[in-house]
Amino acid sequence: MLVREYRTHGVPNRPVKAPLAPAAAFSRAVQREVARIPRGKLSTYGDIARRAGYPGRPRQVGMTLKALPEGSKLPWHRVVNALGYVPTRGRWWGVLEQIRLLRREGIAVDDDGRLNLAKHRWSPR
DNA sequence: CCACTGACTGGAC
DNA sequence: AGTCCAGCCAGTG
Numbered sequence: 239m240l241v242r243e244y245r246t247h248g249v250p251n252r253p254v255k256a257p258l259a260p261a262a263a264f265s266r267a268v269q270r271e272v273a274r275i276p277r278g279k280l281s282t283y284g285d286i287a288r289r290a291g292y293p294g295r296p297r298q299v300g301m302t303l304k305a306l307p308e309g310s311k312l313p314w315h316r317v318v319n320a321l322g323y324v325p326t327r328g329r330w331w332g333v334l335e336q337i338r339l340l341r342r343e344g345i346a347v348d349d350d351g352r353l354n355l356a357k358h359r360w361s362p363r
Numbered sequence: 364c365c366a367c368t369g370a371c372t373g374g375a376c
Numbered sequence: 377a378g379t380c381c382a383g384c385c386a387g388t389g
Binding site for chain 1: 373
Binding site: 294295296297298301 | 386
């Protein structure tokens with residue numbers, strides 16, 4: 239399975255000895271946290287980054303999700319931005335797909351991708 | 364090497 | 377409530 243991974247050197251409290259080593263740990267941590275989001279619930283890039291142990295790295299979470307393989311079973315669609323809408327930046331059809339998947343889980347999303355984040359935002363126990 | 368672009372966020376104003 | 381901006385860091389040209 240091809241999953242592009244990103245370096246995490248420079249992460250506060252988590253110095254990486256070999257700067258050129260791919261950060262498999264980052265990718266794995268992110269995927270682990272995304273996998274925990276229950277059906278019908280939402281999370282944000284920032285939340286995932288924090289829970290994965292990399293606070294302040296929401297952008298890298300986005301990069302990791304973007305790099306997921308086509309048939310990934312990960313509920314990547316449950317991750318939206320902190321402003322409460324499905325991110326469009328740098329994507330084309332992924333947006334419509336994400337909206338479709340969210341609606342299928344009972345989350346109301348308007349055609350512009352806006353949704354009620356406060357209502358569905360998930361916090362792990 | 365420099366500039367710019369990404370599935371971002373929190374704080375400042 | 378909107379806009380700006382620094383921080384973020386791998387890729388690309």
